[in-house]
Each structure stands twice: as C-alpha cells, then as structure tokens.
Amino acid sequence: MKRVALVLLIVLLALPAFTTGQPEAEKKVLIYAALDEKTSNELAQAFTAETGIPAEVVVQLEQAGTVSGRIKTEAPNPRADVFIGGNTNYHTELADGGFLEKYASPVIKQAGISSQFTDADGYWTGWYLGALCLLYNEKRYQEEVAPKGIKPPSTWDDLLDPVYKGEVIASNPATTGGAYLMLCAQIFRLGSEQAGFDYIRKLDKNVAQYTKGANGSIPLVSQGEAIVGFAWGHDTLKQKIQGNLPIVVVFPKDTGFEIGAASIIKGAPHLESAKKFIDFLLSPTAGAINARNGYRYPVRKGVDLPNGVPAFESIDFAPWDLKKAAENVDAWKKKWAEITGK
DSSP: OHHHHHHHHHHHHHSOOOOSSSOGGGOOEEEEEESOHHHHHHHHHHHHHHHOOOEEEEEEOSOHHHHHHHHHHTTTSOOOSEEEEEEHHHHHHHHHTTOEEOOOOTHHHHTTOOGGGBOTTSSOEEEEEEEEEEEEEHHHIIIIIGGGTOOOOOSGGGGGSGGGTTOEEEEOTTTOHHHHHHHHHHHHHHTSHHHHHHHHHHHHTTEEEEESSTTTHHHHHHTTSSSEEEEEHHHHHHHHHHHTOSEEEEOOTTBOEEEEEEEEETTOTTHHHHHHHHHHHTSHHHHHHHHHHHOOEESSSSOOOOTTOOOGGGOOBOOOOHHHHHHTHHHHHHHHHHHHOO
C-alpha cells in the first residue's frame, strides 16, 4: 500500500498545476493595426505593462482596406485577435460578412462614452475620433477680408459668403472619405438630403480646387493660394504646430467626423486577451498615446492632449446616422458629382 501511495504521489506531482481561466500559454494578443507604427507599438507595450499579457503587432499598415482584406482571406484560419484603426465602414463591412466577434466592453458604460461612438450590435468599438475643421490663411484674411467687416470663418455656412468666391479649397468624395463625411455633415446638420445638396451647390460656386486627399487644403491655404479650406483637424493641428504654419484652425459647430474603431476577429486564437485589449483601448493610457502621436481625439473625456489641441468637450458634432451614411455612399457621391461636375 505504501508503494502504491508513493507511485500515486509521484504521478500527481508530475501533472501540471491546475489553474482557472485562460491557460498561461494563451495569455497573449495578436494585433492587426491600421495605424502609424509608433502608435501601434506603444499601445502594445503599454498594454503588456498594465496587464502582464504579451502583445504583438503582427501587421501594421495605414491602409485599413488592405488589413480588412487580409482578415477576410484568413477567415478559415484566423491569425490575429484584434483589428485596430480604420473607420467604422471597414469594421461594419467585416461584421456584415460574419468576420467579427461580438463584444461590448464594460468600460463604455464606466467611462460614460457616448453610444454614437459604438456599434449598436456590439461588433466594433469606437475608441478615437477624427473631426473635420476649417482652416484659413491669417495674413490673407486680415488683409483682404477683415477690412470688409466680415468675421473670420467659423461655421460651415461662412464658406458660402461671396467674399470667398474662388478662395475655398475643398476635397473630392470620389477620392477621399473625409470629403464624403463633410457632405454627410451638411445633410445631417441641415436635416435633409435636399438641404445638404443645396449647400453643396452654393459651396461649389466658391471652390477654387477640389483636391484628391482630405488634407489637400493644408499646404495650399498655408501658402496663401486660397484663403480658406477644410481638412482633418488632427492632421491640420499637427502640421500647424510642428511646422509653425500661418493658418488658424477652427472646429465649426455640427462638424463631421470619423470614428476610429477596433474589433475582435471571428475565431480569435486568444479571445479573452482580445477582450482585455479592447478594454485597454478605452483607457486614459491608450487615449493619451494616440493623442500624443496622432493628435487624434479619444472618445472618452479627461485625456491629456498635446498643447494647442482644443478639448474634446469643446467640439460640437453634427447629429449622425452611421447606417444612413453607410447605405448612401454610392448614391450621395453620384449626386455630388452631378452637382460639381467632378
């Protein structure tokens, strides 16, 4: 009996210790990132520092469409856990195709994050915003516009003033999402498609040039080739501050925005770690990293922003209908082209 007991003891000691929850080998998270390399890597490092869970950026590309395509191709055998970056259109398309897992982070409610920045069905989580801004050349405004008693441009409707005929730089919805979202902002803030497209008709009379990229107005207005334009606020502020550009940046009331999203890939090899990473993206730590490197706005309040960047709470967004914006992409772009001839 003593020999049998000894054998049993040896066998038990040789067995791996029993643990609850995720096996230790599974405690990692593999990331596909549609962000700049610096931000992606700092997020991974900070997540590991806070949770002790290893994080690896497996793919880092700023083209969200390419990352999305890879997720679809790998669907039979997923090679990553989370997809971060890219606006909601990419994540919604993946969700509709059955490529994502549902997950509603408890941090959303805890941090008081607005429901307009999260997917109602729980497939993606918005964690940062890109807001559209107006920018104008300060020297040209002071010399040519101010003497006429006209206040600096601060609203979308200010761009329609005849004083800016041939002096507005816009961008083309056919080639950039930022311009499409600007169009959406007009439709949503004015309450109807008809009113929104009436605005585009009036604006077109003042437009000097439609650029291919959303930020094409930044160098042109900075160089004085036009007085005013619109672009992404975070990119404009970053270039203004770092390059000391002679422009003034204004976030108009009812501005347009994009929601930078994150989602969990269907069949994620490390599902529980993936959920923790989504929670982390909504933390002040992750928000500060993204704000510091990209001048992007976290969806949660109370995150420190670079000097010169206005507080998130100060920005007024247009009443948004994500579903309507997604469903009308082709139709609204076609209508815009008919009006502008571009």
